Amino acid sequence: DAKTTQPTSMDCAEGRAANLPCNHSTISGNEYVYWYRQIHSQGPQYIIHGLKNNETNEMASLIITEDRKSSTLILPHATLRDTAVYYCIVRVANNAGKSTFGDGTTLTVKP
Amino acid sequence: DSGVTQTPKHLITATGQRVTLRCSPRSGDLSVYWYQQSLDQGLQFLIQYYNGEERAKGNILERFSAQQFPDLHSELNLSSLELGDSALYFCASSVEGRGIYGYTFGSGTRLTVV
Numbered sequence: 651d652a653k654t655t656q657p658t659s660m661d662c663a664e665g666r667a668a669n670l671p672c673n674h675s676t677i678s679g680n681e682y683v684y685w686y687r688q689i690h691s692q693g694p695q696y697i698i699h700g701l702k703n704n705e706t707n708e709m710a711s712l713i714i715t716e717d718r719k720s721s722t723l724i725l726p727h728a729t730l731r732d733t734a735v736y737y738c739i740v741r742v743a744n745n746a747g748k749s750t751f752g753d754g755t756t757l758t759v760k761p
Numbered sequence: 762d763s764g765v766t767q768t769p770k771h772l773i774t775a776t777g778q779r780v781t782l783r784c785s786p787r788s789g790d791l792s793v794y795w796y797q798q799s800l801d802q803g804l805q806f807l808i809q810y811y812n813g814e815e816r817a818k819g820n821i822l823e824r825f826s827a828q829q830f831p832d833l834h835s836e837l838n839l840s841s842l843e844l845g846d847s848a849l850y851f852c853a854s855s856v857e858g859r860g861i862y863g864y865t866f867g868s869g870t871r872l873t874v875v
Contacts, residue, residue, distance in 0.1 A: 684863060693763065693851050693866030694804070737804075749860075751804035 654738045659756040662732075668725040670755050672738030675719045680742050683714060684749070685723045687734040694737065694751070697723065728759045764788065765867035767852050773873045779840040782870045784852030786833055792816065792855045793835040794864060795827055799848035810835055811858035842874045 655673040662668040674683065684699040698705055698712045700721075705712045711724040725732055737754040764787035774780055786793050795807040797820075806819035810829035821827075824842075829835040839846060849871050853864035 682861070686863075691849060691869070691871075693765070693853070693868050694864075695763075696863030696865065699861075699863060749806060753803060 653750075654740055654752055656736070656738050656752065656755045658753070659758070661758050661760055662725075662728045664730060664759050664761050665727055668728040668732065668757055668759070670723040670725075670736050670738075670757060671720065672723070673720045674738070674740045677718050677740050678742075681740050682742070683712065683718075683721050684739040684741065685710070685712065686737045686739065686751070687732075688737070688754070689731075689734040697736075728757075730759050730761065733757060733759045763865050763867060765790075765852060765854050765865050767850075767867035767870050769870060770868070771871050771873075773875060774842060776842055776844060776874055778842050778874075779838065780842065780872065782837040782839070782850050782852075782872075784835045784837070784854075784867060786835070786852075786854030787865050790854035790856050790865070791833065792858050792860065793829055793833070794853040794855070794860070795821075795835070795837050796851040796853065796866075797848050798851060798869075799845075802848075804851070807837070809858075816858055839872070844874050847872055847874045 685697040686694040688694040700712045714721045735754040737751045739749045766785040768783045792811045794809045797805045807821040809817040824840050827837045849869045851869045853866040855864050
Protein backbone atom coordinates (compact mmCIF):
# COMPACT_ATOMS: atom_id res chain seq x y z
CA ASP A 651 0.00 0.00 0.00
CA ALA A 652 1.13 3.56 -0.74
CA LYS A 653 2.67 5.62 2.03
CA THR A 654 0.90 8.77 3.19
CA THR A 655 2.22 12.00 4.67
CA GLN A 656 0.11 14.18 6.93
CA PRO A 657 0.93 17.24 9.05
CA THR A 658 1.45 16.36 12.68
CA SER A 659 -1.06 18.87 14.00
CA MET A 660 -3.52 21.55 12.96
CA ASP A 661 -5.80 24.02 14.70
CA CYS A 662 -9.19 25.20 13.55
CA ALA A 663 -11.67 27.71 14.94
CA GLU A 664 -15.05 26.38 15.93
CA GLY A 665 -17.61 26.87 13.18
CA ARG A 666 -14.99 27.23 10.46
CA ALA A 667 -14.09 24.65 7.87
CA ALA A 668 -11.26 22.29 8.74
CA ASN A 669 -9.14 21.26 5.76
CA LEU A 670 -6.85 18.32 6.44
CA PRO A 671 -4.31 17.51 3.73
CA CYS A 672 -2.75 14.18 2.88
CA ASN A 673 0.00 13.43 0.40
CA HIS A 674 0.12 10.02 -1.27
CA SER A 675 2.41 10.60 -4.23
CA THR A 676 3.09 6.88 -4.80
CA ILE A 677 -0.56 5.91 -5.01
CA SER A 678 -1.37 3.40 -7.69
CA GLY A 679 -4.44 3.23 -9.89
CA ASN A 680 -6.32 0.63 -7.86
CA GLU A 681 -5.72 2.18 -4.45
CA TYR A 682 -8.46 3.94 -2.52
CA VAL A 683 -8.06 6.84 -0.10
CA TYR A 684 -9.71 6.31 3.28
CA TRP A 685 -10.08 8.68 6.21
CA TYR A 686 -10.68 7.67 9.81
CA ARG A 687 -10.55 9.63 13.02
CA GLN A 688 -9.87 8.66 16.61
CA ILE A 689 -11.23 10.74 19.45
CA HIS A 690 -8.99 10.38 22.52
CA SER A 691 -8.59 6.64 23.10
CA GLN A 692 -11.87 5.58 21.54
CA GLY A 693 -12.00 3.19 18.62
CA PRO A 694 -11.23 4.80 15.26
CA GLN A 695 -14.26 5.95 13.30
CA TYR A 696 -14.62 5.61 9.53
CA ILE A 697 -15.30 8.97 7.87
CA ILE A 698 -15.18 8.65 4.09
CA HIS A 699 -13.34 7.05 1.20
CA GLY A 700 -12.83 7.62 -2.51
CA LEU A 701 -10.99 6.38 -5.57
CA LYS A 702 -10.69 9.36 -7.89
CA ASN A 703 -13.90 11.34 -7.70
CA ASN A 704 -14.70 13.82 -4.95
CA GLU A 705 -17.00 12.37 -2.32
CA THR A 706 -19.35 13.85 0.25
CA ASN A 707 -21.33 12.36 3.08
CA GLU A 708 -23.00 13.61 6.21
CA MET A 709 -19.69 13.89 8.03
CA ALA A 710 -17.25 15.34 5.54
CA SER A 711 -16.12 15.91 1.98
CA LEU A 712 -13.12 14.31 0.31
CA ILE A 713 -11.34 16.15 -2.45
CA ILE A 714 -8.84 14.10 -4.48
CA THR A 715 -6.55 15.89 -6.92
CA GLU A 716 -6.73 14.92 -10.56
CA ASP A 717 -3.33 13.18 -10.43
CA ARG A 718 -4.47 11.46 -7.20
CA LYS A 719 -1.20 12.30 -5.49
CA SER A 720 -2.91 14.18 -2.69
CA SER A 721 -6.27 14.63 -1.06
CA THR A 722 -8.02 16.92 1.41
CA LEU A 723 -10.60 16.02 4.00
CA ILE A 724 -12.98 18.88 4.67
CA LEU A 725 -15.10 19.18 7.80
CA PRO A 726 -17.39 22.03 6.74
CA HIS A 727 -18.33 23.43 10.16
CA ALA A 728 -15.92 22.12 12.77
CA THR A 729 -17.15 21.69 16.33
CA LEU A 730 -15.26 21.03 19.54
CA ARG A 731 -16.29 17.38 19.23
CA ASP A 732 -14.30 17.11 16.01
CA THR A 733 -11.06 17.41 17.99
CA ALA A 734 -9.34 14.10 17.19
CA VAL A 735 -6.50 12.39 15.38
CA TYR A 736 -7.33 12.06 11.68
CA TYR A 737 -5.78 9.23 9.70
CA CYS A 738 -5.40 9.15 5.94
CA ILE A 739 -4.94 5.62 4.59
CA VAL A 740 -4.28 4.42 1.07
CA ARG A 741 -4.88 0.80 0.16
CA VAL A 742 -6.06 -1.55 -2.53
CA ALA A 743 -9.59 -2.85 -2.20
CA ASN A 744 -8.48 -6.43 -1.60
CA ASN A 745 -5.96 -5.54 1.09
CA ALA A 746 -8.48 -4.66 3.74
CA GLY A 747 -6.71 -6.02 6.75
CA LYS A 748 -3.36 -4.46 6.16
CA SER A 749 -4.36 -0.82 6.35
CA THR A 750 -1.47 1.19 7.76
CA PHE A 751 -2.76 3.96 9.98
CA GLY A 752 0.42 5.98 10.40
CA ASP A 753 0.67 8.87 12.86
CA GLY A 754 -2.21 10.97 11.54
CA THR A 755 -2.98 14.65 12.09
CA THR A 756 -4.09 15.88 15.49
CA LEU A 757 -6.83 18.40 14.82
CA THR A 758 -7.66 20.75 17.67
CA VAL A 759 -10.85 22.76 17.30
CA LYS A 760 -10.74 25.87 19.43
CA PRO A 761 -13.67 27.97 20.66
CA ASP B 762 -22.47 2.59 20.24
CA SER B 763 -20.80 1.35 17.06
CA GLY B 764 -22.38 -2.10 17.21
CA VAL B 765 -19.03 -3.82 17.70
CA THR B 766 -18.77 -5.13 21.25
CA GLN B 767 -15.48 -5.80 22.96
CA THR B 768 -15.03 -7.36 26.37
CA PRO B 769 -13.57 -6.81 28.81
CA LYS B 770 -13.01 -3.05 28.65
CA HIS B 771 -10.08 -3.18 31.02
CA LEU B 772 -7.76 -6.01 31.97
CA ILE B 773 -4.83 -6.01 34.36
CA THR B 774 -2.68 -9.09 34.52
CA ALA B 775 0.83 -10.20 35.43
CA THR B 776 3.72 -11.03 33.17
CA GLY B 777 3.72 -14.61 31.95
CA GLN B 778 -0.04 -14.92 32.12
CA ARG B 779 -2.54 -15.64 29.35
CA VAL B 780 -5.65 -13.60 28.54
CA THR B 781 -8.51 -13.80 26.06
CA LEU B 782 -10.11 -10.77 24.48
CA ARG B 783 -13.52 -11.12 22.95
CA CYS B 784 -15.19 -9.32 20.06
CA SER B 785 -18.73 -9.48 18.72
CA PRO B 786 -18.95 -7.90 15.28
CA ARG B 787 -21.74 -5.60 14.14
CA SER B 788 -24.84 -7.53 13.13
CA GLY B 789 -24.49 -8.78 9.57
CA ASP B 790 -20.73 -8.24 9.36
CA LEU B 791 -18.74 -11.31 8.35
CA SER B 792 -15.21 -10.00 8.75
CA VAL B 793 -13.34 -9.24 11.94
CA TYR B 794 -10.03 -7.41 12.28
CA TRP B 795 -7.77 -7.08 15.31
CA TYR B 796 -5.51 -4.10 15.91
CA GLN B 797 -3.04 -3.23 18.65
CA GLN B 798 -2.39 0.35 19.66
CA SER B 799 0.51 1.12 21.95
CA LEU B 800 1.99 4.51 22.72
CA ASP B 801 5.12 4.04 20.65
CA GLN B 802 3.74 1.95 17.78
CA GLY B 803 0.46 3.50 16.78
CA LEU B 804 -2.29 1.32 15.33
CA GLN B 805 -0.86 -1.99 14.16
CA PHE B 806 -2.89 -4.55 12.24
CA LEU B 807 -2.70 -8.00 13.77
CA ILE B 808 -5.04 -10.36 11.93
CA GLN B 809 -8.28 -10.59 9.93
CA TYR B 810 -10.92 -13.30 9.78
CA TYR B 811 -13.69 -13.63 7.25
CA ASN B 812 -16.59 -15.96 7.90
CA GLY B 813 -14.50 -18.16 10.16
CA GLU B 814 -11.38 -18.32 8.02
CA GLU B 815 -8.14 -16.44 8.46
CA ARG B 816 -7.95 -13.85 5.66
CA ALA B 817 -4.89 -11.72 6.34
CA LYS B 818 -2.08 -11.60 8.84
CA GLY B 819 -0.10 -8.63 10.00
CA ASN B 820 2.41 -8.08 12.75
CA ILE B 821 1.02 -10.69 15.08
CA LEU B 822 3.45 -12.33 17.48
CA GLU B 823 3.63 -16.11 17.74
CA ARG B 824 2.49 -15.77 21.37
CA PHE B 825 -0.77 -14.34 20.07
CA SER B 826 -3.50 -16.28 18.32
CA ALA B 827 -7.04 -15.63 17.24
CA GLN B 828 -10.07 -17.39 15.89
CA GLN B 829 -13.54 -16.61 14.63
CA PHE B 830 -16.37 -18.86 15.69
CA PRO B 831 -19.45 -20.03 13.73
CA ASP B 832 -21.54 -17.29 15.35
CA LEU B 833 -18.92 -14.86 13.96
CA HIS B 834 -17.63 -13.62 17.28
CA SER B 835 -13.86 -13.62 17.58
CA GLU B 836 -11.35 -14.12 20.33
CA LEU B 837 -7.77 -12.92 20.55
CA ASN B 838 -5.58 -14.99 22.84
CA LEU B 839 -2.43 -13.44 24.25
CA SER B 840 -0.03 -15.72 26.12
CA SER B 841 3.28 -15.44 27.97
CA LEU B 842 2.48 -11.79 28.42
CA GLU B 843 5.26 -9.25 28.63
CA LEU B 844 5.24 -5.66 29.83
CA GLY B 845 5.46 -4.52 26.22
CA ASP B 846 2.13 -6.13 25.43
CA SER B 847 0.38 -3.42 27.42
CA ALA B 848 -1.76 -1.63 24.87
CA LEU B 849 -5.24 -0.92 23.59
CA TYR B 850 -6.58 -3.79 21.53
CA PHE B 851 -9.27 -2.91 19.02
CA CYS B 852 -11.55 -5.14 17.08
CA ALA B 853 -13.23 -3.92 13.91
CA SER B 854 -15.73 -5.50 11.57
CA SER B 855 -16.92 -5.11 8.01
CA VAL B 856 -19.76 -6.64 6.06
CA GLU B 857 -17.44 -8.26 3.54
CA GLY B 858 -13.85 -9.37 3.44
CA ARG B 859 -12.35 -6.41 1.63
CA GLY B 860 -13.58 -3.74 4.01
CA ILE B 861 -14.14 -1.56 0.98
CA TYR B 862 -16.81 0.46 2.73
CA GLY B 863 -14.65 0.96 5.78
CA TYR B 864 -14.49 -0.79 9.10
CA THR B 865 -16.51 -0.27 12.24
CA PHE B 866 -14.36 -0.32 15.34
CA GLY B 867 -15.25 -1.31 18.86
CA SER B 868 -14.28 0.73 21.88
CA GLY B 869 -11.30 -1.47 22.67
CA THR B 870 -9.84 -3.47 25.52
CA ARG B 871 -7.15 -1.77 27.55
CA LEU B 872 -4.62 -4.39 28.63
CA THR B 873 -2.14 -3.58 31.34
CA VAL B 874 0.60 -6.10 32.07
CA VAL B 875 2.32 -5.57 35.42
